[in-house]
Amino acid sequence: MTDLTLILAEGANEPTAFGMNATVWVSIAMLAFIAILLWKKVPALIAGMLDNKIAEISRQLNEAEALRLEAESLKAEYEAKLARAAKEADEMRARADAEAEALVAKAKADATALIARRKQMAEDRIAAAEAGALADVRSAAAKAATEAAAKLIADKHDASADKALVDQAIAAVAKG
Numbered sequence: 001m002t003d004l005t006l007i008l009a010e011g012a013n014e015p016t017a018f019g020m021n022a023t024v025w026v027s028i029a030m031l032a033f034i035a036i037l038l039w040k041k042v043p044a045l046i047a048g049m050l051d052n053k054i055a056e057i058s059r060q061l062n063e064a065e066a067l068r069l070e071a072e073s074l075k076a077e078y079e080a081k082l083a084r085a086a087k088e089a090d091e092m093r094a095r096a097d098a099e100a101e102a103l104v105a106k107a108k109a110d111a112t113a114l115i116a117r118r119k120q121m122a123e124d125r126i127a128a129a130e131a132g133a134l135a136d137v138r139s140a141a142a143k144a145a146t147e148a149a150a151k152l153i154a155d156k157h158d159a160s161a162d163k164a165l166v167d168q169a170i171a172a173v174a175k176g
Contacts, residue, residue: 014021020028037043157165 017025
């Protein structure tokens with residue numbers, strides 16, 4: 001016999017209780033188990049637990065959404081602060097550049113004025129030195145002329161020439 005016929009032949013010898021085989025008893029036990037579950041409201045308990053779990057997951061999702069919105073708000077706030085800081089840095093850099101340019105221009109103007117003052121002072125010193133030298137030259141020339149005139153007068157005029165000059169001066173006074 002084949003294996004199938006052996007299996008069918010063995011099924012005919014299955015034990016029974018109250019005229020029902022094992023399959024019927026298992027079905028009855030399952031129906032009783034399901035009836036007890038329904039009587040004790042286990043599906044409602046399971047549904048309640050699932051509802052609670054769904055509510056918890058929904059609450060967590062809402063919290064996550066709120067946290068995401070808060071994070072986006074903080075991100076936008078910090079991006080705005082960063083933009084303001086960058087703008088302030090640019091403004092400070094521009095002010096510093098303007099101040100530096102003003103300082104350079106002032107330094108150039110001060111240097112030009114200092115050079116002009118020093119040039120004028122040098123020209124004034126040169127003019128004073130020239131005037132002093134000219135005065136010294138005139139003084140030396142006058143002294144030399146006086147000494148030369150005195151020497152010439154001493155060499156050319158003797159007592160007889162002096163007598164003639166004195167006589168002329170007296171005659172001029174007498175006429176006068």
